Amino acid sequence: MGIFNGKLLLIVLALFSSSCAWAEEATGFAATLSSFSAGVDAFFNDYFGWFVNAVFFSVPMGDTKFPLIVGWLFIAALIFTLYFGFIQFRKFKLSIDIVRGKYTDPNSKEDGEVSHFQALTTALSGTVGLGNIAGVGVALAIGGPGATFWMIIVGLLGMASKFTECTLGVKYRTILPSGAVSGGPMYYLRDAMAEQGKPGLGKFLAIGFAIMCILGAIGGGNMFQANQAHAMLNYAFGIPLEYGIITGVVLAALVFSVIVGGMPSIASVTEKVVPWMAGLYIGMAVIVILSNLSMVGPAFSAIIDGAFTGAGVAGGFIGALIQGLKRATFSNEAGVGSAAIAHSAVKTKEPVTEGLVSLLEPFIDTVVICTMTALVITIAGLNVAPFDGAGLTGVTLTAASFEATAGFFKYLLAVAVIMFAFSTMISWSYYGLKAWTYLFGESGVAEMIFKLLFCLFVIVGATIKFGAVIDFSDAAIFAMSIFNIIGLYFLMPIVKAELKSFTDRIKSGEIKSYK
Amino acid sequence: MPEISTEQIDLSRHLIKNGPKFRSHTIVFKETKAYLKPTMSALLFCLIYVAVGLFLLGLAAFVYFGSRQVDLVIFLSIAGAAITTFGVMLLQPFMKYSAFDKITDEFSNNADRPLKLPNIMSLQITNKMVTSKHGISYPCYELNLLTKYGRRMNVLNHNDLVQMEFDAEMLSEFLEVGLLNFKKEIIL
Numbered sequence: 001m002g003i004f005n006g007k008l009l010l011i012v013l014a015l016f017s018s019s020c021a022w023a024e025e026a027t028g029f030a031a032t033l034s035s036f037s038a039g040v041d042a043f044f045n046d047y048f049g050w051f052v053n054a055v056f057f058s059v060p061m062g063d064t065k066f067p068l069i070v071g072w073l074f075i076a077a078l079i080f081t082l083y084f085g086f087i088q089f090r091k092f093k094l095s096i097d098i099v100r101g102k103y104t105d106p107n108s109k110e111d112g113e114v115s116h117f118q119a120l121t122t123a124l125s126g127t128v129g130l131g132n133i134a135g136v137g138v139a140l141a142i143g144g145p146g147a148t149f150w151m152i153i154v155g156l157l158g159m160a161s162k163f164t165e166c167t168l169g170v171k172y173r174t175i176l177p178s179g180a181v182s183g184g185p186m187y188y189l190r191d192a193m194a195e196q197g198k199p200g201l202g203k204f205l206a207i208g209f210a211i212m213c214i215l216g217a218i219g220g221g222n223m224f225q226a227n228q229a230h231a232m233l234n235y236a237f238g239i240p241l242e243y244g245i246i247t248g249v250v251l252a253a254l255v256f257s258v259i260v261g262g263m264p265s266i267a268s269v270t271e272k273v274v275p276w277m278a279g280l281y282i283g284m285a286v287i288v289i290l291s292n293l294s295m296v297g298p299a300f301s302a303i304i305d306g307a308f309t310g311a312g313v314a315g316g317f318i319g320a321l322i323q324g325l326k327r328a329t330f331s332n333e334a335g336v337g338s339a340a341i342a343h344s345a346v347k348t349k350e351p352v353t354e355g356l357v358s359l360l361e362p363f364i365d366t367v368v369i370c371t372m373t374a375l376v377i378t379i380a381g382l383n384v385a386p387f388d389g390a391g392l393t394g395v396t397l398t399a400a401s402f403e404a405t406a407g408f409f410k411y412l413l414a415v416a417v418i419m420f421a422f423s424t425m426i427s428w429s430y431y432g433l434k435a436w437t438y439l440f441g442e443s444g445v446a447e448m449i450f451k452l453l454f455c456l457f458v459i460v461g462a463t464i465k466f467g468a469v470i471d472f473s474d475a476a477i478f479a480m481s482i483f484n485i486i487g488l489y490f491l492m493p494i495v496k497a498e499l500k501s502f503t504d505r506i507k508s509g510e511i512k513s514y515k
Numbered sequence: 516m517p518e519i520s521t522e523q524i525d526l527s528r529h530l531i532k533n534g535p536k537f538r539s540h541t542i543v544f545k546e547t548k549a550y551l552k553p554t555m556s557a558l559l560f561c562l563i564y565v566a567v568g569l570f571l572l573g574l575a576a577f578v579y580f581g582s583r584q585v586d587l588v589i590f591l592s593i594a595g596a597a598i599t600t601f602g603v604m605l606l607q608p609f610m611k612y613s614a615f616d617k618i619t620d621e622f623s624n625n626a627d628r629p630l631k632l633p634n635i636m637s638l639q640i641t642n643k644m645v646t647s648k649h650g651i652s653y654p655c656y657e658l659n660l661l662t663k664y665g666r667r668m669n670v671l672n673h674n675d676l677v678q679m680e681f682d683a684e685m686l687s688e689f690l691e692v693g694l695l696n697f698k699k700e701i702i703l
Contacts, residue, residue: 181652237586237587238584246574250567250570253563253566253567254564254567254598257560345646345652411586411590
């Protein structure tokens with residue numbers, strides 16, 4: 001058994017489970033779980049394989065295949081950037097000024113109001129997560145160092161997508177009969193499209209988005225997180241992969257207490273701890289980079305060279321580009337629509353201010369933090385050609401790269417990964433629930449069904465191995481963007497009008513400057 | 516202590532920032548006593564943490580005796596201890612005995628100094644929106660009391676308005692003080 005004494009472990013499991021299966025021998029236990037994992041993988045392959053293939057429908061490009069969905073997101077970000085006149089660069093200072101509170105009357109702060117700075121720090125702590133750690137590991141393992149360059153490009157362009165969707169998210173949010181705020185693509189696709197004289201299309205897009213959001217919540221927002229959390233425990237402590245069910249049950253119990261029990265305490269503790277974890281992660285990356293300062297230049301050279309040559313990458317530079325685009329989107333979620341749900345409950349009278357604050361997120365998340373992770377991986381030199389993902393990948397590649405500088409970093413990373421995974425699962429449970437209640441109504445029974453399903457999939461995600469389920473997780477998140485971006489094309493004039501009104505009022509002095 | 520004008524006090528302002536998204540307590544009325552009783556579901560949700568924490572501590576012990584893998588034992592022990600402690604901390608408010616006692620003529624919640632019942636001026640129900648990162652939001656309600664010296668104390672804090680209004684009306688009759696509705700529309 002190596003790490004665990006099998007019989008002792010089984011006694012513990014038997015103590016905490018009513019299932020007689022746990023009383024079988026350790027090999028039987030491992031075999032059962034492996035069989036379960038294979039079964040789940042086969043199920044997703046059989047029943048959702050068509051969905052994954054449809055979302056990632058690819059066309060031949062050079063000696064590789066280019067998924068159209070990746071181009072869809074990239075072109076959308078480019079169009080929003082052009083339509084808003086490179087807003088991410090022109091209004092970057094304005095965004096910083098809003099975060100600094102330049103346009104907020106210090107005497108008018110209402111009770112419980114969250115400042116834009118607080119909103120940004122909390123949102124950032126939400127975006128810094130496994131996308132920055134495991135996602136970059138996957139990107140570089142398959143796309144080589146050059147994938148980093150394309151991640152940065154997507155991060156920069158994605159700022160405009162996030163600005164557009166978050167402004168609309170606040171503008172078209174709804175107060176539900178319970179008094180809770182509900183917002184996001186479901187609402188702006190339905191209501192704003194109706195205002196534009198396209199109620200039928202709006203409803204179709206809203207329903208399509210809601211369905212994909214539920215799948216995305218269960219896939220990327222849940223199973224992927226649980227899976228990578230256990231993968232990290234496997235790397236840091238050598239816990240066998242087949243014991244992922246223990247990690248899953250523990251995580252599911254804690255998630256259950258928050259989303260079913262409505263316990264605010266654990267969620268607020270997580271909120272307080274996660275920013276420290278983000279700080280810890282950035283601190284570790286800075287230490288690695290500073291202690292290998294002479295290798296930073298060559299690392300950047302490898303990133304730039306790899307971006308255009310794609311040396312060692314299947315499909316050459318197109319292969320690097322695809323991986324960079326996919327993982328950057330998975331990390332910063334720009335264009336996906338989830339951020340619009342997250343930002344819709346902010347206290348503000350000016351929707352565009354939230355859009356401007358939110359555009360900083362892809363910059364910090366992808367341009368800064370993902371690049372730091374990529375530098376750590378490239379400096380460590382563990383990721384070598386051919387980049388086919390056969391060696392270290394995902395969270396284990398990132399962890400091994402950190403460990404190359406300081407052995408104990410793997411323990412700190414394990415704690416950070418688990419906290420990030422837990423925090424992300426809580427967030428996505430909320431996104432998924434909003435989409436679920438949009439489709440099935442706000443009844444207690446409907447909500448409970450989703451919450452229990454969500455908890456069940458935490459266990460499934462931690463138990464299964466990489467494979468069809470992870471492909472499904474990816475596909476569901478990307479599919480959200482199909483419906484969201486179609487709507488954004490129709491609705492971007494509304495955002496432009498909001499932006500013009502806001503900037504005009506700043507110029508005229510109607511909106512006062514306090515700093 | 517001098518009496519102050521209660522008009523100067525904003526009674527619509529809530530006393531506790533957060534609150535649970537479920538009914539945490541009800542008020543039980545006896546002849547001379549009204550006391551807070553935690554709901555079973557609230558207790559069970561707190562016990563989840565204790566159970567998970569103890570499970571991890573147990574696992575740490577088994578790993579230690581089984582393989583003596585120190586790093587894993589330390590990790591499981593710290594995680595188990597933290598989650599167990601957290602669960603016990605969550606349980607504490609439910610274990611505290613809060614009661615309005617007409618024999619001793621006091622309200623005691625085992626947290627603040629006891630309050631003489633004749634000093635209670637009124638009860639108020641207020642509402643708030645518990646918000647969290649990533650847009651999680653839900654309404655929550657407080658039943659608070661005001662003393663003639665301007666002191667405000669929280670009696671109930673949970674998400675079930677119907678139960679809170681029922682308990683508040685009963686308590687208002689029990690204490691023979693007015694019940695004021697300070698719920699307001701919350702505009703985000």
